Amino acid sequence: SSSSSSTKSFVSSPSTSLSRSICLSPLPALDISAPGSARWAKSYDVCICHSEADVELVEELVSYLEGQPESFRCFLQLRDATPGGAMVTELCDAVQSSHCWVMLITPSFLRDPWCKYQMHQALAEAPLANGRTIPVLKDVDRKDYPRELRNLFYIYMALKERSFQQIRDTVAR
Secondary structure, three states: OOOOOOOOEEEEEOOOOOOEEOOOOOOOOOOOOOOOOOHHHHOEEEEEEOOOHHHHHHHHHHHHHHHEEEEEEOOHHHHHHOOOOOOOHHHHHHOEEEEEEEEEEEEHHHHHHHHHHHHHHHHHHHHHOOOEEEEEOOOOHHHHOOOOOEEEEEEEEHHHHHHHHHHHHHHOO
């Protein structure tokens, strides 16, 4: 982001209580929208992995991200997958074509085998992506946080507007 203000983002760790947070440094003053930016090497800035039951919240998040000054390019499966394309192929292409992946971890996500598959696809790509998997917990106890993600800090969604801002700041990084 081109903002040079001292924006702070708070992220929870699976090993700390929800009331404890760490402070991330201010966003660097780079223009991610500049023509030479690494941003343009991929088709999407962010791929959103979510349960079908959470589609309304995800559509709000995508609308928020796409409406930011950076005009983030989001992959939303129901909107952006190629009609007639195989679901697995479309997902793998979206994961590989995105700079980062937001996983909205909700009770529905945890019960859905397709969501687990999405999570594993993003994690398989992650070693080549410098840790750009962004877990977002909503209405999930810390004890239910997926074991596969326990080495990653997460955003706990208590207030939607605040969480959307944290997601935006993290994607911009």
